Amino acid sequence: MTASRTTDQVAGEAAQRRHLFDVDALTVNGIAQILDEAERMTEPMGAPLRGKTVINFFAEASTRTRVSFQIAAGRLGAQVVNIAADGSSLEKGESLVDTVRTLQAVGAHALVIRHAEPGAPYLAARHFRGPVINAGDGRHAHPTQALLDLLTMRRLFGTLRGLIVAIVGDVTHSRVARSTALGLLLCGAQVRLCAPPTLLPHPGWIAALPPSGEGGTVLQTTFMRDALDGAQVVMTLRMQAERQQNGLLPNLKEYVRMYGITTARLAELAPDAVVMHPGPVNEGVEIAPELMTGRVSLISQQVENGVLVRMAVLKLLLGETGE
Ligand code: ASP
DSSP: OOTTSOHHHHHHHHHHHHSBOOGGGOOHHHHHHHHHHHHHTTSOOOOTTTTOEEEEEESSOOSHHHHHHHHHHHHTTOEEEEEESTTSGGGGTOOHHHHHHHHHHTTOSEEEEEESSTTHHHHHHTTOSSOEEEEEETTTBOHHHHHHHHHHHHHHHSOOTTOEEEEESOGGGOHHHHHHHHHHHHTTOEEEEEOOGGGSOOTHHHHTSOOOSSSOEEEEESOHHHHHTTOSEEEEOOOOGGGOOTTSOSOHHHHHHHHOBOHHHHTTSOTTOEEEOOSOOOBTTTBOGGGSSSTTBOHHHHHHHHHHHHHHHHHHHHTTTOO
């Protein structure tokens, strides 16, 4: 510990290690530890979280993330309680903080939270004793999606170091793009973010990223040929219509023509390149329907690996500590 770090900073860092808010609190070794743990999750292990209660609190729509957290916690032997905003007291005007205090009081040991407001998991963690896991907060972060993406790529290519990954689509509104690009950068990949100018974030965010240490780079481009040339992975993103302002994309057909991933476009990628998508997919917009399955698609592996990664995260945060 250096003398220049304040007590608050040290406490903040310790809190980040106990929760999973985003990939930015992880090191390359921390990421590897989670991915290695995820690889072990197919082995028989008994019920390491027996006696623990995990609350799956989803105040925003979800299929894959919600269900896979539920399955993951169940496979580890935990009791799982699902809460959606609809039907909860949030509808009656209860604040997020009061909801979290209630979940604490009923004896929950871990809180998995999805919320439309960026930062909601950080706020929740101030009122909850156990680990808080961010399952997506507005356009900010989606760390377990990033980790499952990293696991999927590492399984296929053996390493993330030097891997060329194009992330194409609504980058500016996508928490997946942010978290996955950050994770890839930390692990030494070469990330290319590609979108029309209105859907790319201010380039200043790249300058603010932590140095990779592993030789990773991130660049932004509006030109598909620059993004795809020699890329080994292309990850397409859904249009985040729920977060867009009007006028960012005047013509969807034009977008599909310029940025849609099609069989013809695959020729621009490295031979044997693969296609990923975090889902849900708008078929025929960001990706042609025929590319969603088959040899080039890793989409179903992403979903399968999501369960393993969420098991690993729950076990590491809740397992031996006896929270
Ligand atoms: N399922 C991902 C998320 O929750 C991606 C998306 O919704 O487009 O961010």
